[in-house]
Amino acid sequence: MRSAFDFTPFRRSAVGFDRLFDMLESSAASGAGENYPPFDLIRTSEHEYRIELAVAGFRRDEIEITSHQNVLIIRGRKGEESSADYIHRGIATRSFERRFALADHVNVTGAALADGMLALTLTREIPEAMKPRRIEIGGAASAPQHDRIEAKAEPATEERSPESV
Structure with a gap:
């Protein structure tokens, strides 16, 4: 027995909700008059x-x-x-x-x-x-090394002439 509402368009676009739509359809079909x-x-x-x-x-x-x-x-x-005679x-x-x-x-x-x-x-x-958990953020002492920029002076290279060797 089909319910009054058609879930087909939702089934095409909602992935993983098949069980939900099945429950809605079965409750609409079997729930009528069940009290x-x-x-x-x-x-x-x-x-x-x-x-x-x-x-x-x-x-x-x-x-x-x-x-x-x-x-x-x-x-x-x-x-x-029981064998009682009910009026x-x-x-x-x-x-x-x-x-x-x-x-x-x-x-x-x-x-x-x-x-x-x-x-x-x-x-x-x-x-x-499955419970939410809090993730703590570390302090400055544990900052990654790549965030620190240190300028290092490179030694200047001298050009030598072949005679000085």
Whole structure:
């Protein structure tokens, strides 16, 4: 299914952004009408986030959380139906699958289930090699030698006559 926006002109001129365009197209195609279970996305600090999903009626063993290649997948599958004779069933207990695209270096660091809310903690951990670092400028003592210009007087050459030898 194609999205309402065509990314083809951008794909031709942007090198290395294929994954971004694929994510935008797939989220536009699969995101239409997908709203179960409801969730909140909260920024708790500069490098920490929390996702809270309303999973009322699901037990710990009925929820599966998987993180693989920058995609967080949360699945809920209900066990066997009870033999209760329901007059009205208003609590949604259908199976679900929620996908979240994670940025590079974002890892799931914790998960907790309490009072029908599943809370996932995510942390952005930037490797040392990718962090900005300050480069110190050396002082005058360490200035390169080619910057100093010293004039040396060359001795004048005398012309000798062959008789003086």
